[in-house]
Amino acid sequence: MAINRKIQTLDEFTIQQxxxxxxxxxxxxSLLRDMGLAAKRVHVEVNKAGLVDILGDAGTTNVQGxxxxxxxxxxxxxxxxxxxxxxxxxxIGSEELDDVVVFDDEISNQSKYVCLFxxxxxxxxxxxxxxxGTIFSVYRRVSELGKPATREDxxxxxxxxxxxxxxxxxxxxxMVYATRRGVNGFTLDQSIGEFTLSHPxxxxxxxxxxxxxxxxxxxxxxxxxxxxxxxCQTKDKTNGGPYTQRYIGSMVADVHRNLIKGxxxxxxxxxxxxxxxxxxxxxxxxxxxxxxxxxxxxxxGKQRILDIQPTxxxxxxxMFIGSKLMMEELETFLNA
Numbered sequence: 001m002a003i004n005r006k007i008q009t010l011d012e013f014t015i016q017q018x019x020x021x022x023x024x025x026x027x028x029x030s031l032l033r034d035m036g037l038a039a040k041r042v043h044v045e046v047n048k049a050g051l052v053d054i055l056g057d058a059g060t061t062n063v064q065g066x067x068x069x070x071x072x073x074x075x076x077x078x079x080x081x082x083x084x085x086x087x088x089x090x091x092i093g094s095e096e097l098d099d100v101v102v103f104d105d106e107i108s109n110q111s112k113y114v115c116l117f118x119x120x121x122x123x124x125x126x127x128x129x130x131x132x133g134t135i136f137s138v139y140r141r142v143s144e145l146g147k148p149a150t151r152e153d154x155x156x157x158x159x160x161x162x163x164x165x166x167x168x169x170x171x172x173x174x175m176v177y178a179t180r181r182g183v184n185g186f187t188l189d190q191s192i193g194e195f196t197l198s199h200p201x202x203x204x205x206x207x208x209x210x211x212x213x214x215x216x217x218x219x220x221x222x223x224x225x226x227x228x229x230x231x232c233q234t235k236d237k238t239n240g241g242p243y244t245q246r247y248i249g250s251m252v253a254d255v256h257r258n259l260i261k262g263x264x265x266x267x268x269x270x271x272x273x274x275x276x277x278x279x280x281x282x283x284x285x286x287x288x289x290x291x292x293x294x295x296x297x298x299x300x301g302k303q304r305i306l307d308i309q310p311t312x313x314x315x316x317x318x319m320f321i322g323s324k325l326m327m328e329e330l331e332t333f334l335n336a
Contacts (some may be wrong), residue, residue, distance in 0.1 A: 009327035010036050010175065010195035017181070027112055028138065028163060028179075036134060036175055036186075036195050037114075038082040038271075039167040042075045042120075042134065043188060044321050071126050074098055075119035077136065080272050089115050090141055090149040093313045095282045100313060105151045105229050113147065113162070114153045116313070118282040122165075122250025132171035133252025137286040138163040142191070154313055158285035158306035166286065176202065178293040199260075204296040208262020209324040211243045212254045220270035220291075225301075228333040251278070255287050255321060259294060264322030264330065268301065276300070276318035280310055284319050297327040301334050302322040 008016075014029035044190040076096040084103050088306040091102040103111075117136035125132055140162050143150040165177030173188040177197050185199030211232045218226060235241020246263075248254050254265050269276045280283050288298035288305035297306040298321040307316065320330060 007189070008197040009113075010197075013184070013186070013197055016177075027088045028313055031083070031113055031115065031138060031163070032088045032163065033179060033308075034082045034088060035165070035177075036165075037173055038079045038189065039134060040193065040195075041078045041082075041217055042071075042167070043069060043173045043174075045074055047172075058204045062076060066150045072081075072123045079134070079136075080117050083115055083128065087111065089113055091153070092116065093281060094119060094313075097108045100149075100151060100154050109146055109148055111260070112140055114149055115139075116139060116154060116281050116286075118279065121252045123282065124215055125248075125250050129252040130248065131250055133169060133250065133256075134167040135252060135283055135286050136165055137161050137281070137289065140199070140217055154281070155310045157309050158280075158288055161285060161289045161306075162207075164286035164289040166252050166256070166290070168256050170253065174198070174256075176259075178290040178291070180293070183290055183294045185297070200334070202294050203295050204259050204260065204291060204294040205262030205318055205323055206295070207240065208258060208264070209240070209243050210246050210258055210261065210263030211266070211267075211326075212245070212247045212258065213266040214247060214249075214272075215245070217268075217270050220272060221268045224333045224336060225266070225268045228330050231333075251283060251287070256293075258322050259291065259296070262323045262326075264326040266330075267319045269318040273316075277315045277316060278319045280308060280315045280317045281313050284317055287321055291321050295324060297324050298322075299327070299331070299334075 006168055011033055013256050014032055018026050065066040078095055080092055085091055088111055091100055091114045093100040095118040113136050119134055120132055121135050122132040139156050139160055141149055141153045143153050167175045171335045174185055176185040183202040184279050185202055186195035187198040189196045230245040256267055267278050284305050300317045301320060325336050
């Protein structure tokens with residue numbers, strides 16, 4: 001059988017990147033490959049979810065007060081288990097857990113990194129076969145190596161991320177991750193069971209024609225946000241409008257589309273939830289990091305997302321993220 005040598009797997013790509021930095025330890029590359037392994041396991045269950053007893057509610061609520069889905073629990077266990085049994089992670093924080101988990105053993109205590117993740121974003125869509133995903137970020141520890149990780153390791157601003165990424169389980173399963181060197185996307189080739197490089201050096205277009213927002217909350221948004229949405233709908237063709245509204249209700253799917261095609265995603269605060277609903281550490285920071293590396297922007301409406309100093313691992317924030325020029329257009333309304 002002929003082998004296509006043009007195909008580059010995730011393992012090959014991370015090893016190639018490692019060869020460009022002779023002094024690198026390979027720990028971050030190993031952690032990213034661990035995330036890819038867990039994602040493949042989740043992919044298998046997502047794709048047979050209708051055939052096994054894994055759909056529906058698990059009968060519990062998470063720390064956010066939301067109903068936990070069975071697949072949420074499975075995904076959380078897979079990512080935590082893979083990282084716990086690896087050699088590259090000192091501890092994790094998960095949207096599904098009340099508090100961070102420190103891997104207090106001899107090998108983990110020597111690890112330089114901690115990882116925070118949303119194991120299954122968009123899980124309310126599981127039962128209706130809509131694209132869902134995983135979001136993660138990686139931070140270098142600030143605590144002393146050789147000792148257990150501390151809470152301070154997990155409460156760092158987004159600027160301190162060394163890597164961030166997401167998996168999207170849709171018509172195909174993809175893993176997209178960013179480091180300071182760029183954003184790259186890998187599609188799972190089921191014939192060989194490997195993520196293969198399919199979207200090298202992703203750049204977010206400076207402008208797009210898509211805006212993503214929950215119109216059902218329109219009258220709960222602040223006036224500047226409502227004014228911008230009205231402009232999106234009424235902008236004339238000479239100014240590149242009107243924009244097309246697309247809102248899946250799964251942040252991974254919405255932001256992934258806009259990252260590739262250009263667009264803006266908005267999840268403002270509302271009168272009921274002025275601090276917003278999205279989690280800073282598990283959703284906003286990772287995507288803000290990816291967007292900025294790809295050439296986009298991300299703010300909470302007042303400041304850059306990555307500059308926010310977190311005070312709690314489950315902290316929430318409003319979120320505006322997308323193409324650079326569309327974000328700048330939005331900011332003229334927010335700063336008026």
